[in-house]
Structure formats: structure tokens, C-alpha cells
Amino acid sequence: MARAVMLQGTGSDVGKTVLVAGLCRVARRRGMKVRPFKPQNMSNNAAVADLLGETGGGEIGRAQWLQALACGVPPSVHMNPVLLKPQSETGSQIIVQGRLYGQAKARDYQTLKPKLMDAVLDSWQRIGEDADLVIVEGAGSPAEINLRPRDIANMGFATRADVPVILVGDIDRGGVIASLAGTHLILPDEDRAMIAGFLINKFRGDATLFDEGIRAVNRFTGWRCFGVVPWLKGAARLPAEDSVVLERLSAARGGRLKVAVPVLPRIANFDDLDPFRAEPQVELVFVPPGEKIPSDSGLVVIPGSKSTIGDLIALRQNGWDRDLADHRRRGGHVVGICGGYQMLGRTIRDPDGIEGSVREIEGLGLLEVETTMAPEKTVRNVNARSLHFDLPLSGYEIHLGRTTGPDCARPAAMINGVEDGATSTDGKVFGTYLHGLFGSDAFRARFLETMGIEGSGVNYRADVEAALDEIAEQFEKHLDCDAIFDLAR
Structure with a gap:
């Protein structure tokens, strides 16, 4: 040894x-x-x-x-x-x-x-x-x-x-x-x-x-x-592990773009947002329970969740569904990752009770998709490609469930030859099962350009090293x- x-x-x-x-x-x-x-x-x-x-x-x-x-x-x-x-x-x-x-x-x-x-x-x-x-x-x-x-x-x-x-x-x-x-x-x-x-x-x-x-x-x-x-x-500048530190992770500086992330009770894989903290023109705000999503946010990210249905219930209890609706009426962008992607759809079904006693729940309705939970769990590292910008992505999948619907005709990514995710008709809302996509520097730079942030030259992995x-x-x-x-x- x-x-x-x-x-x-x-x-x-x-x-x-x-x-x-x-x-x-x-x-x-x-x-x-x-x-x-x-x-x-x-x-x-x-x-x-x-x-x-x-x-x-x-x-x-x-x-x-x-x-x-x-x-x-x-x-x-x-x-x-x-x-x-x-x-x-x-x-x-x-x-x-x-x-x-x-x-x-x-x-x-x-x-x-x-x-x-x-x-x-x-x-x-x-x-x-x-x-x-x-x-x-x-x-x-x-x-x-x-x-x-x-x-x-x-x-x-x-x-x-x-x-x-x-x-x-x-x-x-x-x-x-x-x-x-x-x-x-x-x-x-x-x-x-x-x-x-x-x-x-x-x-x-x-x-x-x-x-x-x-x-x-x-x-x-x-x-x-x-x-x-x-x-x-x-x-x-290192990825944080425990959600108890989220209130300390918000970038305290001002920025040309405010990115808001509601802190769900079972938030998971929130290090998906770490690359935004490294961007000097971005202000990242983790919104704690009881507070409103800031009205001046340009982007709201619904993160991953270990209990999608339970966290969707909590999201509504906090009034964040109303904040999201107002955000969309102002023309704001929304991204859902994994469990957050599932919440953006019309319906989530859990026929086998994998997450608990609630077998069906209405989603946020920001994407024309629906999700059905299933026992099989996808766990894998992947190399993918952004279909929005035709750029390489790297990341991983950890999820239960399958998501389908009309907005899946506009997928967000191609993963191992299979289309993934969905995009709204106006292009301002998308969801994906791919964790880690914002860690791909070229993709993140192009994505930020669509919201008026140009000149991102951050190499996120090199900064962690x-x-x-x-x-x-x-x-x-x-x-x-x-x-x-x-x-x-």
C-alpha cells in the first residue's frame, strides 16, 4: 500500500x-x-x-x-x-x-x-x-x-x-x-x-x-x-461541493449581465454555473428561498435537482414561477439543466413513484415538452456538440427520465449522435441534460454574445489549474x- x-x-x-x-x-x-x-x-x-x-x-x-x-x-x-x-x-x-x-x-x-x-x-x-x-x-x-x-x-x-x-x-x-x-x-x-x-x-x-x-x-x-x-x-475559483456555501458564491461585483439562479432545496451540480463566476462582465446571483428573482436579470438558470418534483413544488411556493413568467414577458432568457430542463416543460410524470407520492405535476410551461421518470439512470461522460452554434461541448449526464415534445425538434446539442434538449420558438429558452456545457469556453463566449457580452477570453479550466x-x-x-x-x- x-x-x-x-x-x-x-x-x-x-x-x-x-x-x-x-x-x-x-x-x-x-x-x-x-x-x-x-x-x-x-x-x-x-x-x-x-x-x-x-x-x-x-x-x-x-x-x-x-x-x-x-x-x-x-x-x-x-x-x-x-x-x-x-x-x-x-x-x-x-x-x-x-x-x-x-x-x-x-x-x-x-x-x-x-x-x-x-x-x-x-x-x-x-x-x-x-x-x-x-x-x-x-x-x-x-x-x-x-x-x-x-x-x-x-x-x-x-x-x-x-x-x-x-x-x-x-x-x-x-x-x-x-x-x-x-x-x-x-x-x-x-x-x-x-x-x-x-x-x-x-x-x-x-x-x-x-x-x-x-x-x-x-x-x-x-x-x-x-x-x-x-x-x-x-x-x-475552485468548484464548491456543498450547497451550504451558495450564499457566499454570488459574484459581489456589478456586471453588464446578471445571471440569477434560484437555490432549490435539493439543488444539484450547481458547479455548472462556476464558469460564469469567472467572467468579469457577468454578475452571478444565487437567489435564496424567500427572495424574488431580480427583475434586472438577463438570464435565469434553473439548475439540476436531486428531487425534481419536490423542487418544482418548492419553486412555486417561493413565487419563482411568477418571477419567471414576468422575466419572460420582459424578453429574458432562461436555461434549464437536467432537472431544471424537466421543470421547464408542460408536465412531469412519475408513474413508478421514483421520487415519491406525487405521480404527475404541471411544469412551468416555458417549453413544449413533457417528461416521464423511469428507473434507468444515465451516468456518463460525453463529448457533444452545440447545435445552436456548431461548437464542441464536453460534460456529463446524470439523470433519470425521458423528455419529448414539439420543442425537441429544436435540440440544444448532439450527444453521441443523439439529439438532446429543446429550444423555444423564439430561441430564448432552452433545456438540456448536459451538465458542464458552460465550462466549454468557446460555447460560453458565443452564448454570452447573444446577450450582448462580447470579448470573453476566460479559459475556465486553466483558471482552476x-x-x-x-x-x-x-x-x-x-x-x-x-x-x-x-x-x-
Whole structure:
């Protein structure tokens, strides 16, 4: 097995994903064959990893896709063997090694965890076969000791795989000394012994002002500090994984074009919109529940959804259907992606109750199409072509259902020789099942031209690569990377 080290956090959203990605890029720049690994992830922001020797692909968390990019290797389903995709407040779809395993309520899932540990350890063995170093990301916090007996994401994995742990504290949210010392206090001896030290993340200003804080944590815990990471501006240019950060992702600048995105309860794959954040003439606004879609928006994007019918109901409850109707009367553009595409049609039918008890619902009526849900799930990376502009596209599909109707006679794209999507008669509304289309720079530039934005020269993928390099350079300055890599065993 490759040597390995694991980053766990004192809580969720402490920045583990970016830290792992940055350390992966540091190791890669030093000439190491490095791989990411996250035993269990919970996110509706999924990516597609090709399955070796098989057609189609498998689902992993978008964070592990980013970390694979940092390593310079193709994403693998074994980088994230268990992915939970929330469908309701209490239940999730379970993806194991890229494939749909089933659905479970939160309480029932706890009883499944011991069975899933076998898949985690199998993927762990596979991911380390061709690597010098594996950097592991935990989930949530090891301080959730009520979940420890069946844990597969944090100390349950670390103790089984004998991987040393560095604990991450987020100083930006406050209480970092208490969170680190409190975690040390409540962990059982076996788990506490796995932690070799800590690092502080998201520090703003002069880091020497926290020197006494480091000494205090050391007095309480005996753990050494591996460094203090400053607030990373480059992190804002990386795809975000968790929808809890959406309110921070809106581009705070003014722009010639305002792009509005309603934040649906089960919003999925919202990184489809990240390329707009990189455009200097575009203002991207994520509209939270309870607020109106801005009347000065030139484009409204209805994003993907893990629960299309439920999110369509929520969209109406927020009055966004009326906002969209007003937007169209003003001549505004609308794009629907995947679940958002399905919502734009006349009707959505779910005869098998795949999404719940609602078997049929009226859509928004902005496209003359209708959708029927079906059990078969399409999961694949694709190369496609825009039929609007005759330009190449790249992206992926993750969806249930089939959409047909008169507006499909004006498809948006050609995917593997098959027409995809639909366009309104005036050309200002279109829908597609293709995720990632706005990441294709030439297409995005032409699309923006139709709304009066010219001169887009943004290379989105190159900007993500540059951000990873900037973060790696910051880590070399502010973290003891030698000690972190030496810790791995």
C-alpha cells in the first residue's frame, strides 16, 4: 500500500476539501504519484468517473473530481466509494463504488454502514496500488461520538486502515481553540492516539497573532501544529461541493449581465454555473428561498435537482414561477439543466413513484415538452456538440427520465449522435441534460454574445489549474509539508 495521511475536521465546512486538493497539488509538483480518497461523502454535487472495462460511468463527489485534477490523474469511483445524495430531510440515495446501491432513511443508513465498510476497504486497497501517497479526507467531525460505533468516514476508517490523522480547525468561524481542545477531550483513547497534530485554516491577517493560541492548543492536547493556512483567495475559483456555501458564491461585483439562479432545496451540480463566476462582465446571483428573482436579470438558470418534483413544488411556493413568467414577458432568457430542463416543460410524470407520492405535476410551461421518470439512470461522460452554434461541448449526464415534445425538434446539442434538449420558438429558452456545457469556453463566449457580452477570453479550466498552483505555493510557505508527508505511513 501507498503511504497515507488523513485530514479530519472539528466540524463540517472547515475547508478539508481544498486542503486535500492543495496538498495533492504540492505532492504532484514534488514529483510524487498522489491520489485522493474520501471513504464517505454526502453531496448532490456529483461528478462522473469512468468505470474501467465497462460502458458508462460511476458517480463520485465533485470534490474528489477536483482532487483528482489536482493530482493530474483521471477520477476513479474508488476515490469516493460511498456517496450519499440527499433526496429529503431524512433520506438519501446511496451510491457505492459509482453504482446506485439503494435509498435509505438516516436511521436505517446507520445499520448499513458496517456492510459498506467492506466496499470502503476494497476501494482503499485499489486506490493505493499505483501511488506513492494517498491523502484522505474525512467527513463531518470525529467529535460526533454518537455515530462512532458504526463510523466509516472518520476514526472508524482511520483505525481500521491505520492512517495517521491531522485535525483541521477553522478559525474564521470562531472558537477554534475550544473546538480542537474539546475534540481531544471527548475522543476515546484509541481515536485520540490516531491524531498526530492539527492545523489552523482560514486565518485572516498576521498569523503570528495566533502564536499564543497554538501554544494553548498544545498545552491542552499535546498535539503539534503543522501550520496556519491564510485565507486562500484562490479557493473562490475552485468548484464548491456543498450547497451550504451558495450564499457566499454570488459574484459581489456589478456586471453588464446578471445571471440569477434560484437555490432549490435539493439543488444539484450547481458547479455548472462556476464558469460564469469567472467572467468579469457577468454578475452571478444565487437567489435564496424567500427572495424574488431580480427583475434586472438577463438570464435565469434553473439548475439540476436531486428531487425534481419536490423542487418544482418548492419553486412555486417561493413565487419563482411568477418571477419567471414576468422575466419572460420582459424578453429574458432562461436555461434549464437536467432537472431544471424537466421543470421547464408542460408536465412531469412519475408513474413508478421514483421520487415519491406525487405521480404527475404541471411544469412551468416555458417549453413544449413533457417528461416521464423511469428507473434507468444515465451516468456518463460525453463529448457533444452545440447545435445552436456548431461548437464542441464536453460534460456529463446524470439523470433519470425521458423528455419529448414539439420543442425537441429544436435540440440544444448532439450527444453521441443523439439529439438532446429543446429550444423555444423564439430561441430564448432552452433545456438540456448536459451538465458542464458552460465550462466549454468557446460555447460560453458565443452564448454570452447573444446577450450582448462580447470579448470573453476566460479559459475556465486553466483558471482552476492556476488556482490549484497558487494554493500549493501558499501551502509550501505556511504549512510544514515535509512533516505532513513524513507523517504518512
